[in-house]
Amino acid sequence: MLDESVLRTLDLPAADRFEAWTERLGRTHAPMDLASDRAADYRGTQRVISLGDVTVWPATFDQLVFRRTQKLVRCSDPEVFHLSLLRRGEGAASWGREQLAYRSDDIHANSSSRSYEIHTGSEPVSMIGVEIPRALVALPGDRADRIIGSRISSREGIGALLAQFLVQLVSDTAPYGPSDAPRLGAVVADLITAVFAHALDAERRVPPETHARTLTLRIKAFIRRHLADHELTPAQVAAAHHISRSYLYRLFQAEGTTVAAYIRDQRLANARRELTDPALRALPIHAVAARWGFPRAAEFTRAFRTAYGVPPSELRRGPSAK
The missing domain is CATH 1.10.10.60 (Homeodomain-like)
Structure with missing residues (x-):
């Protein structure tokens, strides 16, 4: 079987759940400041599947705000790209003046080397996350960085190929042995490289309604706080x-x-x-x-x-x- 670990916050006392979730995500991706309206009794489940240098982690969790500050980047940068395939729920991310909203079936790209803030909606989110070392994306670093802030569709083209592979992989890992892990990781790395390259070739136009949706999500998060x-x-x-x-x-x-x-x-x-x-x-x-x-x-x-x-x-x- 593949090397896999699971965290279910409901297995812990309510007072310990959010701290455990924060610590877990800090190890999965990179250290972050997390906040939630549900912190007092946080509900989240995450599986971490190791594929050699690549990590895939399906998760379902309550409303959450992720903040990775410049100070955290300076203190600890594992130099990975992060991709999230959003399967249920919605979110909005900002990198300084850049903002973008995400909905189900979108793929969100991020980097541990940049500061950011991400808000999910009030309803629980289900997603499949991927952590991949920057060195495994076979594109010049400055070009690959241009993907940060993109919204990639998982409904068509190469994005759909990546999404289908990830969904099938996490649905049942039993057929795979330890020796399959690096091979599967290589497939994920190749697909992500292809997704990035395709997105760079596409014209990037963010319609006004996308900016409005992002702002609305941020306003709702402000109201809830x-x-x-x-x-x-x-x-x-x-x-x-x-x-x-x-x-x-x-x-x-x-x-x-x-x-x-x-x-x-x-x-x-x-x-x-x-x-x-x-x-x-x-x-x-x-x-x-x-x-x-x-x-x-x-x-x-x-x-x-x-x-x-x-x-x-x-x-x-x-x-x-x-």
Whole structure:
């Protein structure tokens, strides 16, 4: 069998899960600063499959923010390219002024030698990651670096060949023996080189809607980080992102909602999760409401009943809270 290891955070105490996940990803790719709305009870599963010098790692995990700073790059750079085949969920990456959004079936390319920030969406993400030494990509380094920030489709062409190979490989590693690992790694390296070369030949045009989608994901992440702030308003959100309120409204209109509705719905969802958490049974309902931006109990009860069809007190007494 291939050399393979697995981490399931649910096998660990809740208090240790996020730290273990951070340490694991730091060893898989490179040291990073990680943050998550779900850090208190983090859910993630990762398999690491060694193919000689190449590593393939399928993973499913909760919302996450990855930050690799210039300081971390200076302190530790394994000099690898990273590719992520996004199978479920969405994300947005930025490298200084460069930004790009990713959705299911996109392949995202990155490098341990550059600083970056990546935000995933609020829903869990499933992906297949690949770590490959820069030296194994048979292209001049300055040309290969131009792929960073590209969005490569896995639905057609050479991107599809790479995606199909990775999906088949991780679905069942039992047929392969240890001696197959370097051969499989060489196939992955050849396919990645071909993907990079093809992408360099293609014209790189990022449509305006891609920039808008990336900005929307970043704004949503900002809102989720500041939900407990009673003063969080569309004006504050717009100012934090150096855009007008009218443009902010248009971004959320394209999502089929409004800024205020998104803020309210996220606050209610967090309050609902805490009301059904047995560990928080002793926390009064009004205290739960206040910590998620509802200082007035009556207002919280009305909004909660409208969203979920029952008042918060009834939900807390229900079977899911027992």
